[in-house]
Amino acid sequence: MKKNIQIAIDGPAGAGKSTIAKIVAEQLGFTYIDTGAMYRAVTYKALKENIKLDDEKNLEEMLLRTEIELKPSPNGQLVFVDGEDVTKKIRSNEVTANVPQVAALGKVREILVAKQKQLAKDGAVVMDGRDIGTHVLKDAELKIFMSASVEERAKRRLLDNEKRGIPSDFEKLKEEIALRDQQDMEREISPLVQAEDAIFLDTTHLSIEEVAEEILRMAKEKMA
Ligand code: CDP
Ligand code: CDP
Numbered sequence: 001m002k003k004n005i006q007i008a009i010d011g012p013a014g015a016g017k018s019t020i021a022k023i024v025a026e027q028l029g030f031t032y033i034d035t036g037a038m039y040r041a042v043t044y045k046a047l048k049e050n051i052k053l054d055d056e057k058n059l060e061e062m063l064l065r066t067e068i069e070l071k072p073s074p075n076g077q078l079v080f081v082d083g084e085d086v087t088k089k090i091r092s093n094e095v096t097a098n099v100p101q102v103a104a105l106g107k108v109r110e111i112l113v114a115k116q117k118q119l120a121k122d123g124a125v126v127m128d129g130r131d132i133g134t135h136v137l138k139d140a141e142l143k144i145f146m147s148a149s150v151e152e153r154a155k156r157r158l159l160d161n162e163k164r165g166i167p168s169d170f171e172k173l174k175e176e177i178a179l180r181d182q183q184d185m186e187r188e189i190s191p192l193v194q195a196e197d198a199i200f201l202d203t204t205h206l207s208i209e210e211v212a213e214e215i216l217r218m219a220k221e222k223m224a
Helices: 017-028 035-048 056-064 093-103 106-120 132-136 150-164 170-186 208-223
Strands: 006-010 031-034 068-071 078-081 125-129 142-147 199-202
Touching: 006 017, 006 132, 006 208, 017 031, 017 125, 017 208, 031 035, 031 106, 035 056, 035 068, 035 078, 035 093, 035 106, 035 125, 056 106, 093 106, 093 170, 106 125, 106 132, 125 132, 132 142, 142 208, 150 170, 199 208
Parallel strands: 006 125, 006 142, 031 125, 142 199
Antiparallel strands: 068 078
16 A cells, blocks of 8 residues: 655745645645745735734734635635635735745744644645745655756746736846745744755756656655
C-alpha cells in the first residue's frame, strides 16, 4: 500500500511553488493547500475593514471572527472570505505589497498555522508557503526549497500579470519581489529559510514539467 505522505514546498515569490504544488497534488491524488492565500485573505479583509496592519490585537480579533476557506474547483483553487469569493481580489498589487507586514505578526501566524496543521493532519497533502518545512509540517516526509533568480521570477510574474490584466513594469516588479523576499527572510517569527532537511531546487532554467517530474519522482520514492 502507498503511504499518504506530507509534501512541504517553500521558497521566495515566483519560484513556481504553487504551480508545481498543484500539479504534484493532482498527479498523486493529494490535497493542495496554498498557505500564501490564507495570509493574503487576512490582509484583504484587514484593508477592507481599515484595520491598521500593525495592530496585532485588532487583527487577531478580526481573524477569530473570519472564515477563510480554500475550495478546489476545475479552474483551480478558489478562496473565500466569509463566503465571498476573493480568489482574484487577493492577488491585487495592494494586497501583495501588504501581506508581509500582516504575516510578520505572531498572533496571525499562530491562528493560521493551527488551521494549516489541522488541514494536513491526515497526510496526502502538498502544502506551499514560507515556513512549511521549518514550522508547519516539521515532520513532512518530503521537503523542497525552491528558488530561481530574481530576474526569472520577475519575468514570470510579468507574464502572470499580463494574463490577469494587471498592468506592471518589469523593473518595478523586480524591486517589489526583492523587497518582499527581504521582508519575509528578515522577520523575527518563522522567517523564510530553507529547512535543514529540505532539498534545494533551482528552477531558473527548468520548465514546469521538469520540476514537477523531479518532485514526483522523489515523492513516489517516499511513498513506496
Ligand atoms: O505567490 P507568491 O509567492 O507571490 O506569494 P504567496 O505564497 O501568496 O505569499 C504571499 C505572502 O504571504 C508572502 O510574501 C509572505 O509574506 C506570506 N506568507 C507567509 O508568511 N508564510 C507562508 N507560509 C505563506 C505566505
Ligand atoms: O507560487 P510561487 O509564487 O512560487 O510561483 P508560481 O505562482 O507558481 O509561479 C509563477 C509563474 O512562473 C507561473 O506563471 C508559472 O507558470 C511560472 N513558472 C515557470 O515559468 N517555470 C517554472 N519552472 C515554474 C513556474
